[in-house]
Amino acid sequence: MALTLAQKILASHSTVPLTEAELEPGRIVNCSLDLVLANDITAPLAIKSFKAMGAKSVFDKSKIALVMDHFTPQKDIASAEQVMVTRAFAEEQDIEHYFEGGNAGVEHALLPELGLVGPGDLVIGADSHTCTYGGMGAFATGMGSTDIAGGMALGESWFKVPESIRVSFTGSLDSCVSGKDLILWTIGKLGVDGARYKALEFDGPVIDAMPVEGRLTMANMAIEAGGKAGLFAADAATLEYCKAAGRTGDALIAADPGARYEQHISFDVSGMEPLVACPHLPENVRPVSELGDITVNQVIIGSCTNGRISDLRTAAAVLAGRKVKKGLRCIVLPATPKIWKQALREGIIETMLDAGCIIGPPSCGPCLGGHLGILGGGERALATTNRNFRGRMGSLESEVYLANPAVAAATAVTGVISHPGKL
Template sequence: MTIAEKILARASNKKRVRCGEIVNAKVDIAMSHENAGLVSKNFKKIGVKKVWDSKKIIILFDHRVPAESEKTASGQKAVREFIKEQMIRYFYDMRAGICHQILPEKGHIRPGELVVGTDSHTTTHGSFGAFATGIGATEMACVWATGELWLKVPETFKIEISGKFKRWVMSKDLILHIIGKLRADGADYKAIEFYGETIEHMSIASRMTMCNLTMEMGAKAAIIPPDEKTLNYVSSRTELPFTPVYADEDARYEKVYRFDVDGLEPQIACPHKVDNVKIVSEVEGIRIDQALLGSCTNGRLEDMEIAAKILEGKQIPMSVRLLVIPASREVYLEAMKKGYIETFIKAGALVLNPGCGPCLGAHQGLLASGERCISSTNRNFQGRMGSADSEIYLASPAVVAASAIRGEITDPRRM
């Protein structure tokens, strides 16, 4: 069996499962953010008094922090009341950061487990060897009530990566390149397993970026088999036992893809689709109004580090707004200790509190008609970050930083 099949078999108390089979799976971790408000509203309709397990539900606020409107403030308040009433143990309010950074940071992600979250980028947690997938608020309400969820066992794609990244080329460039080749629906309903020397050499943060963005080619889950790096990270943050899961030698993969990063150049997803991927040098010189460094995709310490290296001692022109949003408080504090935050502020950036920022178009830096943003985030859909007549280009933190300095899309290798 593949890793996905093994985890779903274990979760549904079966010896074997087959692709296409629908199983009733027991959930290990259930995460919600502000939409916990909608989940709890639906939960109350079911008529069950207590949630199935108050230690397996994780809630935090990240999408609109601090509340950008009275409506949001009321929603967050209602969630706090629900949490108190249900005695939900792990609630981080707005004092942690983005959900997909916080779950592993606070030790809630373990290899071999089944994680569901009311957020599509829940696929991120497959980077620790979990089967992690996004679900809707109504089905989460049923998970809260019963601890179970129906899931179709997906076919698995095996993606093998070889080669060594050139300087200023990051895992973001690799995953954008893959999405460009497989297309936005290329892995719809599928699980992905990543293998190869490049993955083995990758940092935890870079792996998280890979699994996070597989959502943009439709993946249901994306899993990196846990290695020593994973086990060290997880063990240092959780006290609960866990069993890593690996694929059988005769596991069946629907497709096998191979990519080599030796000659890979910085990539960019052009408006308005994530699979509209080009080489940065093809679109260099396009003027930008805003540059955004952050998000569950690229708001981690190594992202701050590479951007700080590029921005060190430089000044951003007045024509550009650079927004920097560390993915968590832990990242923020580390970046501060290492001097990155000082570099950003001196360069002219606005450093915002950990959270999703303007990525989903709710607040903190929306775009006016005719404006263009280069962003380290994950979606460039028309109108997502503000006006329907604005444009979003997605790229790596290095490309974002280099572009902010020049005021136009820039290949970081030229800096």
């Protein structure tokens, strides 16, 4: 049987040999896990469940990652105490991959950078954007804390084999258009529940030419279409990325020719302009030039979606020699310490400071309305993040627009949501 990428990875991790019928979409398979992760919000609940289950020790201390990234640096007493609970657990269990303070970065940027995820891996995380690792050919999906507790105890979890939707991109991309725009297009096309319970599998010449960081951005937002996973084949570029992260022994992986898909969508990206997701759902997608004059009070450049070095380079190229609009706060959060340092080395930080940006620490912070850039009633933000639900970044009376880093930088300059090619 020709397999989708989702079926192939689940089959390779099944705890028992499977027949072809047992790999049909809708069947439930039990699989062994390569990595189980949680963060400062979800780990305390997972630890509570782990103890309530009567579990004594984790299945493998080298296959658990605990990343204190959401409210870091600790924003208040309660969040500091959440980290204390997790730190004590990590020490008690001798967890190898515990990240806090200056070692921590936004989890889905940090773990690939450290080589903790690779092609063909099966990963579960107590964070919905765990699907990011699909960008490097891993089947990775978000679950709740108690499922993660089970995974930490047993090293196994159950999965319903998903239908896959194949999305192919052809044509040539405009220089202002990137992976963010392709995933926003996909969410706009499918709707926020169009891929519910399903995997998205992306391919085509545009994807083949796309750097791995762009694929990570796309896989990251599969969940915003309801997707269980967003998958890309691992190709030579993926293996190069893995090698740079210090990994060895990774292999190419792709769906079989002739695999069955629930549907196949093709899109020619030629002539496409940057897209913006308008309040209050990621599916409300419109071309930037059709928005009219929408003034904003805050721009956020960062997050597990678009806080990587290529995103900062893109934003800096737009900001170079320009100034952030008076009265607007442009907050840049490089997603990991390594990215921060690289941006410093390349002069990106200086360019951004000269433009009038605020450069913050690696943190999820404002993306989920935690800290480091919150909106008041009536305020509006343009962010490179992933969700624009009502109240997501602060007041219930505020608004969030989502776009790529070039649009974010252009908007920071003009104070109005802007096309970066028309400054």
